[in-house]
Amino acid sequence: MRKPELLVPAGSLEVLKIAVIFGADAVYIGGDAFGLRAKAKNFSRADMEEGIAFAHACGVKVYVTVNILAHNYDLEGVKEYLRELGELQPDALIIADPGIFTYAAEICPEIERHISTQANNTNYATYLFWHRLGAKRVVAARELSLKEIKEIREHIPEDMEIEAFVHGAMCISYSGRCLLSNYLVGRDANQGACTHPCRWKYAIVEETRPGEYMPLYENERGTYIFNSRDLCMVEHLDDIFDAGIDSLKIEGRMKTALYVATVARTYRKAIDDYLESPKKYQENMSWYQEQIVGCTYRKFTTGFFYGKPDADAQIYDNNTYVKEYTYLGYIEDTDSRGYARITQRNKFSVGETIEVMKPDGTNEKVRVLGIFTEEGEGRESAPHPKEVLYVNLGIPVKKYDILRRQE
Numbered sequence: 001m002r003k004p005e006l007l008v009p010a011g012s013l014e015v016l017k018i019a020v021i022f023g024a025d026a027v028y029i030g031g032d033a034f035g036l037r038a039k040a041k042n043f044s045r046a047d048m049e050e051g052i053a054f055a056h057a058c059g060v061k062v063y064v065t066v067n068i069l070a071h072n073y074d075l076e077g078v079k080e081y082l083r084e085l086g087e088l089q090p091d092a093l094i095i096a097d098p099g100i101f102t103y104a105a106e107i108c109p110e111i112e113r114h115i116s117t118q119a120n121n122t123n124y125a126t127y128l129f130w131h132r133l134g135a136k137r138v139v140a141a142r143e144l145s146l147k148e149i150k151e152i153r154e155h156i157p158e159d160m161e162i163e164a165f166v167h168g169a170m171c172i173s174y175s176g177r178c179l180l181s182n183y184l185v186g187r188d189a190n191q192g193a194c195t196h197p198c199r200w201k202y203a204i205v206e207e208t209r210p211g212e213y214m215p216l217y218e219n220e221r222g223t224y225i226f227n228s229r230d231l232c233m234v235e236h237l238d239d240i241f242d243a244g245i246d247s248l249k250i251e252g253r254m255k256t257a258l259y260v261a262t263v264a265r266t267y268r269k270a271i272d273d274y275l276e277s278p279k280k281y282q283e284n285m286s287w288y289q290e291q292i293v294g295c296t297y298r299k300f301t302t303g304f305f306y307g308k309p310d311a312d313a314q315i316y317d318n319n320t321y322v323k324e325y326t327y328l329g330y331i332e333d334t335d336s337r338g339y340a341r342i343t344q345r346n347k348f349s350v351g352e353t354i355e356v357m358k359p360d361g362t363n364e365k366v367r368v369l370g371i372f373t374e375e376g377e378g379r380e381s382a383p384h385p386k387e388v389l390y391v392n393l394g395i396p397v398k399k400y401d402i403l404r405r406q407e
Contacts, residue, residue, distance in 0.1 A: 004246055006271060007063070007163065008264045009253040013047040015260050016062075017054055018330060021400040022261040022359045023268025026061035027051075028094060030253060034066045034074070034081055034192075045084060052090055061091040065253075066104070067116040069190040070097045082107040092136065105134055112136040114163065118190070120175045122148075124155035127162075137161035137247065141175045142231075146243045146305045153244030161246040167263055168251025170228035170303060172198045198228075232300035234267060234288045237274050237281065239305070256345075258327035259295040261357060261402050266291045269361055287361075294357070294404070296323045328354060328403040339372070339390040340397050348405060349381035356393065357402040366393045 008024035010016035019027045029051065030042045043051060052062045064085055070078060078100055085093065086108035093111055095101045096118035104113055114137040115121060115130050122141045130138050140149055142165055153162060171178065178189040180197045187193035203213040231251070233240055240248065248271070250263050270288050274281040299322070329342035348354060350371055356364045370392035371379040382389055391403075 002241075002244055002246055003275065004241070004248050004271065005061075006264065006267055007247045007249045008260060009168075009250055009255065010051070010260065011042065011253040011255065013043065013051050014330075015255075015257050016051045018257045018400060018402070019260050019264055020055050020058050020060045022264040024060055024264050026063060026091070026247070027055060028063040028065060028249075028253070030065045030192075031081065031085075034068050034070075034078055034100075045088070048088055048090075052088060063092040063094055063114060064090045065094045065116070066100055067094050067096040067118055068100075068192055069118065070100055071191075075099065075103075079103055079107060085111065094139070101133070101135075114161075115139060117141055117165070117175050122175075124152040127152055127156045127160065131157060131160050135160075137163055139249070140164040140245075142170065143175065143304050145307050146239050147307075149245060150243040162244065163247035163249055164240075164243075164245045165231060165251055166233040166240060166248045167231055167267065169298070170231050170301070172228060228298075229301040230298040231303045232292060232297075233302060233305065234270050234292055235285060236302065236305070237270055238278060241274065256295070256327050257330055258325065258357075258402055258404055259297075261330075261359075262291065262295040262325075265357075265359060265361060291361075293322065294325050295327075298322065323407060325355075325404040325406055328405060330403065331397050331399055331401045333399060334397060335390060337390075337392070338396065339370075339392050340401075340403075341388065341390055342403060344382045344387050344389050345385060346405075347381060347383045348403075350379070352405065354403055354405045356395070356397055357404055358398070359400065364395065366395055368392070369394050 005025035006023060007026045007028060008019040010019050010027045010029050016027050016029060029048065031048060032042055032044060048064070055062045066078070066081065068074065082104055089111065091112060092114045093104055094114045094116050095104060096116035101113060104111070113135050115135050117139040120141055121127065121138045122144060127138050137160070140162060149162060149164060178194065181187050181189045181194045184197050185195050187195050205213055248267065250267070252259060266288050269284070270281065273284050326346050328348050329345045331340045331342060333341045335341065348368060350368050352368050353365055354368060356366055358364070368391060371382050372390040373379065374388050379389070
């Protein structure tokens, strides 16, 4: 049995550290340019250097996305960026464009090259093509079934790796290659600037009645005909293992630390349980199901892993998020009194009951006994996002524990 890695997204240095502490085997990040999440906070060179050092000290790998589809005007900047990455030495580069792939081989050949899902990798001949050119890993197109992935595994060299998305947002477009954003607002999804117009609400207009907009009702909120539910395969790791996938990828470089911690922790335990005993994995299924909903998500689907969804498993539904917990912050340190220092993300108050979410899989309900500013001033509540506060939780806590409130 191939032991798969758990690959977790990080949109900032803070989230990278959370991902590492909560169970990632590897994280993938983007720099200030040439990645497909231009709206994420992303990493400056200094943050990338610190993040790589932090991850490596914990035995965790770091992959950097350079996965735009480049135009002529991108190429000189790409070459300079690759030279910088050669100095920083991440473990791999995630690339979609053959030109960028060629430059990476010339400029930083010692860094592994992984082929992004953006390259539409749907068959074993494509995998073999990239392998001959020096790619270590190829990310499967999201349109593939587990049966197809298993067939690819059977036709490629043993040392070539398959990476596949197992959790997170899905895209209406083929392997994420979309023209909607560029057409509607002039922002190119394939250059990292997607405005997600697939999530917008649409109506139709009959040709002879211009200006008369008619909604297509799927529910009381209207229609979201391009929207997809979120992928979730935590209940199907037996089939994932059987397919021979080497890296289980979580989507979400624009997600919060709470989302990353929740998903990383749940999949970490599920993978470890399955490796220990498939029976233990089945016995703990209810725990995975309970925990995976501890962050904001859409309804779940298994995507295309079991073939094209039929009418009873339609994945295009609505854009409604389910939110069962609110992220309050993570513990950055504790002082001599044992109070937790946090940079507050959402409002909470003295006397409220909140939860401390720990990397080991436990959640502890606590009552907020006190909130204090950096100057020691007491507060009844914490209404101002990004304010640094000290919180008396009445129990011992550790750095990187997450604070959340159940809704």
